[in-house]
Amino acid sequence: MVIGGDAAGMSAASTAKRRAGDDLEVIVLERTAWTSYSACGIPYWVAGDVAGPEGLVARSPEQHRERGLDVRVGAEVTAIDTADRTVTVRSVDDGSEQALGFDQLLVATGAEPMRPDVPGSDAPGVHGVQTLDDGCRLIASLTRRAPRRAVVVGAGYIGIEMAEACKRRGLETTVIDKAAEPMGTLDPDLGRQVHEAMELMGIGVVTGTTVEAFESDADGVTGVVAGGRTYAADVVILGLGVRPRTPLARAAGLPLGAFGGVRVEPSMAVPGLDGVWAAGDCVEVWDRVREAFVYVPLGTHANKQGRIAGMNLSGGHEVFQGVVGTAVTKVCELEVARTGLTQGQADAMGHDAVSATIETTTRAGYFPGAQPMTVRLTAEPYSGRLLGAQIIGKEGSAIRIDTCATALWSRMCVQELVDLDLAYAPPFSSTWDPIQVAARSLLGELR
């Protein structure tokens, strides 16, 4: 029995079914009408790059059924009884309820957008963008109400992607965030580059400002009150991030962590509850750099965890090895990537850390189309162990973060980054790879 039909749930269901075949009956209960979709693609749908919602669906309920999965949509689970081994399922269509028994259960209930705890945040026209249904509601609102002005609350990944999408759709767009600069997962001076790129595109960026209220009339939201003034808005998008959707898990007695996510074993098993598993945006994960549980809701982790849960609940022996905090996005032609700890995060943890920052180009300096890029590396003094990396630049910059993520995974030192045999040809980099230029600079700081 799988609760939730997106990345983690469907990966698990498909993997288990492929392995166990007719020996295993797999039921998937999904609240919405959609399965296996890319919520990360919603900004590109809003911007008009992708024909949604179908374009964002990797595999529909019908396609899953053809592969032998019993996928039930519009099926909301309202309770889990781990003693009786049943779930209570409510039909979204007619409200009828039934109990279904399970031998093994996977909780893959995902995440829900954070809403500011201020008056009016539930007004019509205030949209989260976490599920495909959220996307459908937003697109309907953008189509039907023909709004002119959008306000995006929060300037993290989703916030800046949605702001760009709204701007490209022709809306006058303002982003409001309480931090000093956008992209709080970067050091602020690098976030400043994102700030400037957004302003250059004509997006209003209001930082250091807390949202105090939403104003609305009979038609829905009309404005966002922040920092003592009102920003007129015909549509509002919440980009404050998400939290684990775990009321159901909590009520059923599953152990939750500090972030409200389910705490699982590396096998994705829920400790103390035989045959109960959890995976995806509803669980906390082990951070190999912080050496602590963190909450990192990302499709790529959800897919991996789902696959592992599917292997293990069908008799496999797989382990989720944790994360190092790699993330990437693109805003207004600027690619932004990070992994591990920023200098600021290391400082906040009381971790002794040193950074070096270099400016270089995406190709050999003399090569046509060479564009600026910034690389910052952060490491432990004395040991020289890499702690994190941040990269900002034009096309061809961001994917280089994977080299740092791989090095971080292996607990490499900065000297080893300098030694690596990385690819070089003039269309791809300077003779000294940008990461190695930064590593050399950081070696100088460490000594």
Place this chain on the structure above:
Amino acid sequence: MVIGGDAAGMSAASTAKRRAGDDLEVIVLERTAWTSYSACGIPYWVAGDVAGPEGLVARSPEQHRERGLDVRVGAEVTAIDTADRTVTVRSVDDGSEQALGFDQLLVATGAEPMRPDVPGSDAPGVHGVQTLDDGCRLIASLTRRAPRRAVVVGAGYIGIEMAEACKRRGLETTVIDKAAEPMGTLDPDLGRQVHEAMELMGIGVVTGTTVEAFESDADGVTGVVAGGRTYAADVVILGLGVRPRTPLARAAGLPLGAFGGVRVEPSMAVPGLDGVWAAGDCVEVWDRVREAFVYVPLGTHANKQGRIAGMNLSGGHEVFQGVVGTAVTKVCELEVARTGLTQGQADAMGHDAVSATIETTTRAGYFPGAQPMTVRLTAEPYSGRLLGAQIIGKEGSAIRIDTCATALWSRMCVQELVDLDLAYAPPFSSTWDPIQVAARSLLGELR
């Protein structure tokens, strides 16, 4: 005393001078008029992308002199006496010779293009492209003789880059190679993709064919005889690769390896000769995957080795950690990258190896501009240790090889590749990273 003023020689000279300051007199003897140039940029100069030769010079002799280096151009070293600790220098201008004493010597004499051992290969109009002077001669020939037809001999990195450059310059261009497919450092079926891309661009590709002779008249080369027929040519470019330029080192008694390169310690010291060092395209390097010395002439290694030699000859303690065989190029919009061993190379070594190949896209499948890419991973059975990777695809494909190169450096297993926390967002990849899709597929083969 440094012999050779390109990547390795000037990196060493600059590094040593920066560290030792006035305590160290640094003399650089360079045969040509150029220092610190990018020979890898010559194809882009020929194609018209870069204004050469100056555009390919990172730092001129004059700029080096301003930094305190005694750079002497047109100064060809004709003999090294390691007992007397002198070199004999001949002036290219007037043929005069003088002896210069040294305390420490760095041999950085680079590489020379391989010439086929067939009649006529030294005819005017048959060009190597190894030095900036080679580039100047080729450009002069292309300008003065206004050739219509180019033949490129050899379809490795330089050969295919030069073929594209000639084609883009408007020449009717044919490449001839004795192997079954271009790019002998890839498995042949992947080389086939390069073959097809070149043909699509209108380049003639003649494979499985050995050059037998060059024909010429009073004006220079007129044709290339290969496979029993004559390919008319107004200009011929040699793309057969290079070999270490080590006659001087050999005559001076420096130890050479199987490829004719100088054998050095990891410190870049020449064993048995106190205060004698060698670096760059004239040395052999340790391959961490093959666990053998190999010959890999690449600017990126030359720069690293030069820096290490410069550190060590000024009292430092640095080590060149070897290579894993990473290389990248771009031909006709197709990016091509490899690291470690191909399946064919593993087979030829008698190394038990298994490969998996996947087709995916450079971005999320639904994202605009998603282009095909192919990833092949090769690993040891049982241990699952990664042995090599090959990637071919459109823009955004090739630089991902760095993830594999880093994994290979750390002797990762395929399972660890699947576990890695790599960057994901729709503009950059599918939810499962292309390398991880290939790694999953290979895990299936290994089990």
